[in-house]
Amino acid sequence: MTTTRPTPPAPARLALRRVLASQAMLTAGTLLVVMALFTALFPGKFATLYNIQTLMVDYSGIVLLGVGLTFIMTSARFDLSVGAVLVFSCVLGTKAMGALGGADGGWGAVLIGLAVCLGTGLLAGLVNGFLIVKARVPSIIVTLGTLSVAQGAAYVLTGGVDLYAVPKVMLDHIGQGKVLGLPVPIVVAALAVAIGSFVLSQTRFGQYTCATGSNAEAARRAGINIDRVAITLYLISGAGAGLAGFMSLARYGSTTLAAHQNDNLTALLGVVLGGTSLFGGTGTVVGTAVGVFIPGVLSNGLVMMQVLPYWQYIIVGIVLIAVVYIDLVKRRGRTEGG
Amino acid sequence: MRHFSTAATRSIALSTLVLLAGAQPAQAQTAPKKYKIALILGTTTDNFYTSMQCGAVEAARRLGDVELTVQGAPRWDATLQTPVVNAVTASGAQAIAIAVNDGRALFAPLKAASDKGIKIIGVDTRLADSSFVVSNISSDNRALGAEAARTLAKLMGEKGTALIPPITPGITTVADRIQGFIDEIKANHKNIKIAYKGASEDASAFSAAFAANPDITGMFLIANNEALVAAGAIRQLPADRRDKISVVSFDAAPALVAALKSNQIQAIVAQKPAQMGALAVETARKALMGQAVAKSIPTGGVGLTRMNIGQPAFAQYVYKSSCK
Numbered sequence: 001m002t003t004t005r006p007t008p009p010a011p012a013r014l015a016l017r018r019v020l021a022s023q024a025m026l027t028a029g030t031l032l033v034v035m036a037l038f039t040a041l042f043p044g045k046f047a048t049l050y051n052i053q054t055l056m057v058d059y060s061g062i063v064l065l066g067v068g069l070t071f072i073m074t075s076a077r078f079d080l081s082v083g084a085v086l087v088f089s090c091v092l093g094t095k096a097m098g099a100l101g102g103a104d105g106g107w108g109a110v111l112i113g114l115a116v117c118l119g120t121g122l123l124a125g126l127v128n129g130f131l132i133v134k135a136r137v138p139s140i141i142v143t144l145g146t147l148s149v150a151q152g153a154a155y156v157l158t159g160g161v162d163l164y165a166v167p168k169v170m171l172d173h174i175g176q177g178k179v180l181g182l183p184v185p186i187v188v189a190a191l192a193v194a195i196g197s198f199v200l201s202q203t204r205f206g207q208y209t210c211a212t213g214s215n216a217e218a219a220r221r222a223g224i225n226i227d228r229v230a231i232t233l234y235l236i237s238g239a240g241a242g243l244a245g246f247m248s249l250a251r252y253g254s255t256t257l258a259a260h261q262n263d264n265l266t267a268l269l270g271v272v273l274g275g276t277s278l279f280g281g282t283g284t285v286v287g288t289a290v291g292v293f294i295p296g297v298l299s300n301g302l303v304m305m306q307v308l309p310y311w312q313y314i315i316v317g318i319v320l321i322a323v324v325y326i327d328l329v330k331r332r333g334r335t336e337g338g
Numbered sequence: 339m340r341h342f343s344t345a346a347t348r349s350i351a352l353s354t355l356v357l358l359a360g361a362q363p364a365q366a367q368t369a370p371k372k373y374k375i376a377l378i379l380g381t382t383t384d385n386f387y388t389s390m391q392c393g394a395v396e397a398a399r400r401l402g403d404v405e406l407t408v409q410g411a412p413r414w415d416a417t418l419q420t421p422v423v424n425a426v427t428a429s430g431a432q433a434i435a436i437a438v439n440d441g442r443a444l445f446a447p448l449k450a451a452s453d454k455g456i457k458i459i460g461v462d463t464r465l466a467d468s469s470f471v472v473s474n475i476s477s478d479n480r481a482l483g484a485e486a487a488r489t490l491a492k493l494m495g496e497k498g499t500a501l502i503p504p505i506t507p508g509i510t511t512v513a514d515r516i517q518g519f520i521d522e523i524k525a526n527h528k529n530i531k532i533a534y535k536g537a538s539e540d541a542s543a544f545s546a547a548f549a550a551n552p553d554i555t556g557m558f559l560i561a562n563n564e565a566l567v568a569a570g571a572i573r574q575l576p577a578d579r580r581d582k583i584s585v586v587s588f589d590a591a592p593a594l595v596a597a598l599k600s601n602q603i604q605a606i607v608a609q610k611p612a613q614m615g616a617l618a619v620e621t622a623r624k625a626l627m628g629q630a631v632a633k634s635i636p637t638g639g640v641g642l643t644r645m646n647i648g649q650p651a652f653a654q655y656v657y658k659s660s661c662k
Contacts, residue, residue: 042429055421301425
């Protein structure tokens with residue numbers, strides 16, 4: 001499938017830029033129109049510092065997942081496991097912090113908790129990457145498998161019972177804390193977006209990521225170690241899930257076993273809405289950060305309209321199909337027209 | 339402090355309004371002040387909460403001066419309920435009555451709402467730290483659990499093994515029901531053994547428990563969704579075992595009542611969600627009017643059996659699929 005597409009020469013790259021621009025514009029335009037509408041409908045309620053800030057905090061975890069998934073999808077692969085890895089890392093992180101004083105634990109316990117959450121994510125990423133590269137099992141199957149394993153392991157380790165042994169300092173200073181007047185979860189997500197965006201668009205590794213997604217065989221022949229790139233990509237995605245798990249613990253103070261089931265799909269949705277091609281080759285981390293907020297803003301405004309937030313799913317679904325349709329049309333135009 | 343100053347600003351604004359109203363008689367005085375109350379359900383897809391909604395809507399209609407909005411997420415998930423709480427808070431609600439999805443995870447958003455001057459009322463479930471909550475309205479779950487234990491012990495002939503669900507501490511109502519059940523069995527029904535089902539809510543968890551404990555003659559179930567799954571698992575047992583098992587469940591969902599009528603389960607301990615919803619609206623309104631409210635308001639339960647379910651006095655406690 002991906003081999004039919006050559007690495008874009010100069011004029012095609014312009015076209016590519018246009019594709020990217022139009023998808024990102026549709027998404028950003030949708031977001032702006034919706035936000036303007038809600039601002040007009042609910043003066044003094046929607047466009048308030050409180051509302052925008054809590055909205056951003058509520059979706060900061062999805063942004064963390066989305067950054068990793070942008071890399072994965074740019075390389076024309078999938079990762080369905082991040083939501084389950086998030087919860088699994090919550091479980092191991094809470095176990096570790098529970099052993100180090102639980103609610104009374106200090107910053108040492110918090111740091112160990114962060115290390116355990118990140119380590120869990122990295123381990124899951126390593127397993128995913130290794131199986132995809134070495135065993136050559138399709139990524140959608142491998143990560144569906146690790147989704148199930150991580151979810152099951154989370155239940156086995158807890159007996160299905162949520163754990164709450166999260167240090168109070170972590171809840172107060174990370175989950176509810178502020179840096180320079182901004183909630184910490186927003187700062188963490190913004191940093192992740194900035195770093196992810198820099199790596200994907202400005203570094204050689206980012207170019208390799210796009211190249212393997214655009215045409216893996218060509219990338220290999222050009223001397224890129226595509227296996228190592230792929231494993232690194234899943235490490236990034238896993239680290240994103242681990243960090244999101246840590247931040248979830250800081251915000252909710254609970255392993256939230258039953259929760260986060262929609263997170264993986266919401267993040268994937270954000271990635272595609274943001275202009276990253278479903279077929280690999282092009283991706284934008286900033287676009288993902290914008291795309292992730294469409295469902296969030298919609299459900300927020302719908303609650304204010306005193307409607308149950310169900311319509312969100314319908315609107316998001318329509319925008320999603322429209323975005324992918326534009327991607328396809330532009331792509332077809334490029335291969336047919338020349 | 340901020341809380342006070344906003345309240346002060348509001349009361350100044352309000353008194354200005356009252357003065358203006360005095361200056362222009364008729365119109366402004368006849369339009370009564372509405373209390374903006376939001377009810378956030380545990381999930382929007384459960385008959386229990388639909389009944390709660392019906393009770394709240396009915397109370398708001400009866401009181402006349404309440405602007406009620408009912409919200410919730412389609413699944414029991416603290417990470418889905420949190421954005422709903424935040425949106426309701428931002429939308430200018432004066433009071434929030436909520437069935438929290440997690441006793442701790444919802445603490446931060448509700449505390450933030452409370453700090454903005456919004457009155458918080460717990461309904462059905464409650465926060466682990468309710469210090470800032472105006473009132474908690476819920477079933478006396480330990481008493482209901484004990485009632486279920488007495489009913490089941492009688493049905494089992496005071497002997498055999500009773501299968502019960504594992505305790506999940508995050509959901510306070512459930513933990514209390516199970517604890518109430520266990521305490522009553524241990525204290526007054528010593529010949530009945532207790533076996534725990536796995537945490538999974540699938541039929542396979544019941545089938546596994548049936549295989550592991552051949553002497554199960556009683557089952558105690560806590561949530562109506564689970565009871566339907568259990569009824570399905572029991573149907574798959576051989577007839578001689580199936581007929582020996584008595585089931586007592588919580589919550590009178592229509593499908594569960596049908597199972598009661600066809601003798602697949604033998605008793606239901608129904609809660610009173612409609613009463614909870616009405617009390618939530620009434621309590622929120624009282625708190626907004628500055629009146630004293632009880633910190634904890636327990637609501638009762640009612641035992642439904644095949645014998646009494648035909649009578650209107652009992653049938654009214656069957657949970658509703660819609661408010662009409």
